[in-house]
Amino acid sequence: MHNQSLDRIPRLQPWLPGGTVLDGLAPRATRAGTPPGGTRVDDDLLEWFEREGLVRYAAYGEPDGTVIELARGPLVALGPRDEDYRLAPHPDHMRYPIKPLATMSMEDYQAFMLSWFEHAVRESEVRCANCDKLILETTPDLPDADTWDAIFIEKELVAWMLCHFDCKKQLPRHLKGRHPFELDPPAAPVYDLADELYGAPVPEPPDAEDARG
Numbered sequence: 645m646h647n648q649s650l651d652r653i654p655r656l657q658p659w660l661p662g663g664t665v666l667d668g669l670a671p672r673a674t675r676a677g678t679p680p681g682g683t684r685v686d687d688d689l690l691e692w693f694e695r696e697g698l699v700r701y702a703a704y705g706e707p708d709g710t711v712i713e714l715a716r717g718p719l720v721a722l723g724p725r726d727e728d729y730r731l732a733p734h735p736d737h738m739r740y741p742i743k744p745l746a747t748m749s750m751e752d753y754q755a756f757m758l759s760w761f762e763h764a765v766r767e768s769e770v771r772c773a774n775c776d777k778l779i780l781e782t783t784p785d786l787p788d789a790d791t792w793d794a795i796f797i798e799k800e801l802v803a804w805m806l807c808h809f810d811c812k813k814q815l816p817r818h819l820k821g822r823h824p825f826e827l828d829p830p831a832a833p834v835y836d837l838a839d840e841l842y843g844a845p846v847p848e849p850p851d852a853e854d855a856r857g
Contacts, residue, residue, distance in 0.1 A: 685717050685731055686734055688745060688746070689717065689732070689734045689745065690715065690717050692745055692746075692748070692753075693717045693718055693732075694715075696750050696753075698717065698718050698798070698802050699715050699716065699717055699718075699802075700715070700716045700800065700801075700802060700824050700825075701713065701714065701715055701716075702714050702716070702825045714825060716824040716825055717731065717732060717802075718732040718802040718803060718804070719731060719732060719801070719802065719803040719804075719824065719827065719829055720732055720733065720757075720760075720803060720804045720805065720832055721773050721803055721804070721805035721806075722764065722769055722770050722771065722833075723770070723771035723772075723773065723776055724771065724772070724773050724774060724775070724776050724818060725776075726822075726826070726827055728771070729803070729827045729829040730829050730830060730831065730832040730833070731829050731830070731831055731832055732757075732804070732832065733757075733760055733832040733833075733834075735748065735753070735756045735837075737834060738756075738760065738834060738835055738836065738837045739836055739837055739838040740756050740759065740837045740838075740840060741837070741838055741840060742755070742756070742840060742842070742843035743843060752843060754796070755842070755843045756837075756843075757794065757796075757804050758794060759837050759840050760832075760835060760837065761794055761804070761806060763835035763836075763837065764833065764835065765779050765780070765781050765806070766781055767833075767835070769833060770806050772792065772806065772807055772808050772811055773795065773805035773806060773807045773811075773815060773818070773819075774807055774808070774811035774812075774814050774815045774818050775808060775811050775814075777790075777808070779792050779806050779808075780792075788809075789808070789810060790808065791808065791809050792806050792807060792808045792809065793806070793807065793809060793812075794806055795807050795812075795815065797819065800822075800823060800824065801819065801822050801823065801824050802824070803824075
């Protein structure tokens with residue numbers, strides 16, 4: 645992957661309505677199964693995202709006075725259109741060998757996402773989140789116009805996506821107004837990541853002088 649990093653847009657605190665979201669993407673009024681018009685997220689993955697502050701919430705009222713509360717976990721964009729969004733993948737379902745989800749830090753999950761996107765690019769299943777041009781696998785002779793990077797957005801919409809370097813400045817304008825609860829994402833494609841060898845980089849120990857203050 646070109647430039648092994650994820651750009652992180654500063655976090656905005658999610659709106660937290662009163663009450664408790666029971667599980668997955670299911671509203672309070674329909675605790676189990678798949679919510680209307682949506683695909684369910686595994687409980688352990690949603691709980692992990694909640695611990696990282698990556699879940700967004702919404703509430704609306706029914707005519708009978710019932711308040712429905714929804715939780716939306718992070719997404720991945722395989723292109724610029726609404727229909728290109730997918731639910732963020734579960735590492736354990738991809739046979740990711742570096743670490744199971746239960747022991748992952750945010751840096752570990754970011755490393756997993758880089759591996760997942762690399763496989764998606766090899767399968768020609770990802771387009772630029774801004775210009776809709778096919779993302780090409782990085783090679784030594786890749787033209788500058790086709791170079792790309794992985795982007796992580798943490799606003800009202802929480803999502804990973806790929807974008808050409810030349811498209812980065814236009815991307816915020818393209819994403820403006822996109823709301824996670826207006827999307828109906830299916831599950832992410834499944835890739836076999838069992839051959840992955842590298843995870844998140846090990847943090848460097850603090851400099852001795854810095855440690856002394």
